[in-house]
Amino acid sequence: MSIATRPLSGTFVADQAHSSFQFAVKHMKVSTFRASFDDIDASVVADDQGIRLHGAARVESVSIKAPPEFREHVVHGAEFFDAGSHPQITVRSQDVELSDDGTVTVRGELTIRGVTRAVTATGSYQPPIEDPFGSTRAAFELNATVDRRDWGMDWQAPLPGGGDALGYDVELSAHLELVKQG
Known part of the structure; x- marks a missing residue:
């Protein structure tokens, strides 16, 4: 079924058990270090026609899944996330484009360490389905x-x-399984 025939409408929130936010960065030129965060909160609100979408997400910096010595240095250290002063990473969409082929482009603002910058993410979209338990679910995978x-x-x-x-380019990825509210 094409996305055009199954539009996203209403308010959807992330199913935390089936959603994730990760980053990857080149380490010592020979490998890629990857880490993820446990505490994420995301929502998508769409109009009744599924034309206008708005999304927002929050990640708790201290919820990083990494070895303890890395968490202390990177999360709490002023050189990186500085979680003591800036405990949250936030994303707010400004424009979301869904294509009939299931691709999505999200333009928005990413705030880390109290600094907000424009960012564009691309990826895929799975239109709403009914799950076996009576809930409506949709998904986004963004990079x-x-x-x-x-x-x-x-x-x-x-x-x-x-x-x-340590590489300067950081790959961000979000895998969001969303459940319709109301």
């Missing part, structure tokens, strides 16, 4: 690449053979 320096996370250490210990 974006950002430069961490845009949010004041500019820590770096040069490698003896050349290059940087």
